[in-house]
Amino acid sequence: MADDKRLTPRSESFSAWYNDVVQRAELADYSPVRGCMVIRPWGYAIWELMQQGLDGLFKETGHENAYFPLLIPMSFIEREKEHVEGFKPELAVVSHAGGRELDEPYVVRPTSETIIYSMYAKWVQSYRDLPLLLNQWCNVMRWELRTRLFLRTSEFLWQEGHTAHATREEAEEEARRMLGVYRQFQEDWIAMPPVSGLKSESEKFAGAVRSYSVEALMQDNRALQAGTSHFLGQNFSRQFGLTFQSEEGREEHAWNTSWGVSTRMVGGMVMTHGDDNGIVVPPRIAPAQVVIVPIWRTDAQRVLVLEEADRFRDQLVAAGVRVRIDARDHLNPGAKFYEWERKGAPFRAEIGPRDVAKGQVVLARRVPFSSSERKRFLSREEALATLPALLDAFHEDLLEGARARREANSHRGISDLGELKEILDAGGGLVYTGWSGDPDVEERVKQATRATIRVIPDDEFASSSRPSRCIGGGAAKMEVAWARAY
Template identity: 60%
Template sequence: MAEKGITPRAEDFSAWYNDLIMRAELADYSPVRGCMVIRPNGYAIWEQMQQALDRMFKETGHENAYFPLFIPQGFIAREAEHVEGFAPELAVVTHGGGKELEEPLVVRPTSETIIYSMFGKWIQSWRDLPLKINQWANVVRWEMRTRLFLRTTEFLWQEGHTAHASEADAEAETLLILGIYRRFMEEWMAMPIVTGLKTPSEKFAGALRTYSCEALMQDNKALQAGTSHNLGQNFAKAFEVQYQTKDGGLDHVWSTSWGVSTRLVGGLIMTHGDDKGMVCPPRLAQWQVVIIPIWRSDEEREATCGAAERLAAELRAADIRVTADTREGIKPGAKYFEWEGRGTPLRLEIGPRDLAAGTAMLARRTGGKEPIPMEGIATTIRRELDTMQQALFDAAVARREANSLRGPKSKEEFIEFLQRDGGFVYAGFCGEPAVEAEIKAQTKATIRCLPMEEFRSAERPTTCIWTGKPATVEAVWARAY
C-alpha cells in the first residue's frame, strides 16, 4: 500500500513532483538526457491549453504560421544582445546528408531571427502593418539542469511575433498579450499571477523591455509562467525590416514577441496538485467527469453500464467532457485511485442502489462525496464544475497571499523571510543592478518583476530594502524555478 502512494509534499517537494508526473502518466524521461516524452494524459492538458490560447490569439487578430526549425548560424549573431544571451545554450547542426555543412545550422532556441528575416521581405508599406503572427512549435535550449515540464532541452510553446508602425502600437500589443496570458492563467488554469516588468538583468536578450507573469508554487518558489517582450526596433534594425510611412518616409518597424510553453503544465501541477496526485481545473481537464459503474452480477453489469453510457451521452450533449470507465476485472476502488491520481475533477458512481433510487454518487477531486438526483444532472454537474474552477482559484490566491510579505520593516526581516522559504516579498528597490546582483548572491532570490499598478502595495515603499537609499520602484522578490 505504502509503495503505491507518492512522496508527500511536506517530505520532499521535488520527489512529490516527479512521483506525481509518473503516477498520473503525464510524462516520462526520454533516452536523451534532458528531454521528455509527453504522454497522452499530459499532452491532453497541453491541447486544452492550446485550444483556449489559440482562440484568444485569433480573436485579437493574430494568424498562425510556421517557420523552420533550422536557422542559419549567422542569423543569431546579428543582434548583439541576442547572440550573447543564447550562444551558451544552442544546439548546432554541422553535418547533413553525410557532408559537413558550409554554414552550420542552429536548432531554433526561439525564432525572432528567422521570422524578422522573412518580415523584411513581406513588409513594404505602412499598409502591411500591423503584421501579427503566432506559431506553435518546439524549441531547443541546451540547459545544464533539467526538470520535467519546467525546464527541458526541447520544449513546446507558442511564440507570437508582431510588427507595428509605432512604438506605442508595439507597447499596446505587448500589454494586450500580457492581459491575455493573465486571463488564461487565472480563468483556465485557476493560477493567480503577478504581472510586471522585468529588470534589465532578467529581460529577454534583445528586447527593449520584458513583461512577465509570475506565479507562486506550493513550495513558495516563483515560476515565470509567460513573457511578453517589446522588442523596440532592435530586430528590425538587425534584419532591416523597413516600411514606407504614410507621409512618404522610411522607418524600421516596432516589434513584439511573446510566449508560453509546456512549462505551464508544471505550473498547473505545482499550483493545485496534492498528496494524492494531480488536481486539474475543470476547464483544462481532458475528462471533467468520469463515470464508474458498479455491479456484482451480469444483469447488474448490463444495467449499470447501460445507465453509465446514457448518462455520458446526456452530459456530452451539455458540452461536458465525460468518459465512462466500464473496464471489467478491475474493482471500483482501483478505478477511483487511478482517476484521482490523474486529477479528474468529478467522479460519478452508478451502482444498483443508485439505479433504484434514481441517483448517482458524486465525488469531487477536491473532497466531498454525496448522492445527487439523476433528474437535471447536467445542470448540477455544470454548476459543480464551475464551483470547483472558482474554488481552486480562490484557494490558490489565498495560499499565495498567506505566503507573501509586503513591506518588510528591515533588511533582516527581508533576508529572514527569504531564507525560511517564504514566498513573494514586496519591497522598495533603488534600481541599482549591482544591488540586485548582491541580493541574489546573498539570498538566492531574484526580482521576479516590478509589479504593475494593481499589484503594488497600498503603502508605497520609500526606501530601498537593501541600501536604505530612496526607492525608485517597488519590486517583488522570490526564489525562482
C-alpha cells in the first residue's frame, strides 16, 4: 500500500511526523529500556560528524578532552544546594554493587560539575595552573517522565566543558565565548540559526550564577534549547575547595564555567530541515554527501556502470566529498531514490548506461535546485569540479531558508498579554516583549500562555526599538523572547 510508504505529513501532526521520520530515516529506535533510545548507524554517523566539528572548535579555543567517571558519590551531588535541588527528582542511583549494598550510593551522572571540580581542586594550586580548560564527551542520565527520541531521553550523549579561571571577568568571557561557539557551529554545520541570549533566573541551570542558551525555532514554531553555557561563579569552587594562590600570594577561589550540547541537536536538525519526504541532512554533517545510484539492465551494463560509479566515487573522495554507492541488486532505482530522500542524503548521482556513454552524471539535490530544475545533467568533469561548491551552496540555502522562517515567525514589539497569547495560539513562534524582570510576572504569563521566556536576547537579536512596557504592565527593564518550547 502507498500508505505504508508515506510518512505522516507535517500538516496532519507534526509530532507524529517527527516520530515517524526519526524511525523511518533509521536515525534511532526505541529500546527495551524505558526512556532510552538506540541510535542507529545513520543517526550515529551524523552525531559523530557533529562531534568532529565541535571538537575542532573546542580545540581551536584552547580546550582539551578528558574523561571522568560515570558514577558520582551521592555526597558530591548534595554539596551544592541549588544543584541538588535542581537534579534530585531525576537522579538514577546505584545502591548495590558486588553483591552487597554500598555504604554510600552513587548517582549515575546527570552532569559532572561536582566530580570534575573536586578533581580540579586537587590539580590547581597556583594561578599558574589556570585557566584549566577541559571538555568531556560522554553519556549522562536524567530520569525523565516523558521522553522523545533525541529531544528528551533518560540517557543521552553530550559534551560538557568545564573550566576554571583566576578571575571573574575571564570566566564570564569564557561562558560567552562558548555560547558563541555553539551558535557558530549550529549555523555553519547544521544550518540551524539559533537566537542566543541570557536565561531568566527561573530558567537557569541549577547551581549557576548565570545561564546562557541558544534557542532554535522548529518548523512547528516551538523553540528548542539547543545548547547552554553557564557562568558558575564560585559556587562549586567554594563547595569543593577549588582554590589557588594568586600572584599576590592570596588564596582565592577559582571561577568556573560549564557548557554543553547534546544529541538533542540531531532532533533539532530533523525539525529544522525535514519535509514530508523525510529528513534533510545538511551537507557538513551528512555521512554520505553524495549517494551514487547505479542503473543497469543487463549484466554487461551492470559491470560497466559499476566500474564508472567506482571511478567517480574515487574521484569525489579525492576531492574531499563523502560518497556512497548504493549497488544493491534487489531494489530498483526508484526505491533507492525514495530511501535516500527519506534519509536525507544531500545529493544523489544517477549513473546509467546512457550516462556512461555520454560521460555524464545526473545530479539531484535533496531539496531541488529549483521548481523547474529537479535534476541537473553534468559531465563527469563538471560534476567533480562543482560538487564541493554545490554542497556549500546547499548549506547556505538551508541556512537562509531556516533563518527566513525564524524571522517570519518572530513577532516584535508586543506589549499586551492578550496579544501575546493570541499570537501563540495562532501558531506564532518567538514573541518579543518587554519585561520588568519580576519573576511573578514571568510565572503569571507562563501560566496564561504555556510559553516560557526562552532568552533575554543578545544585542544582535534584540529589537531595534527597545520595548518600554512590561508584558505584565508597568515599565520594562529589558526585552525577552517568549515561546512554547520542547
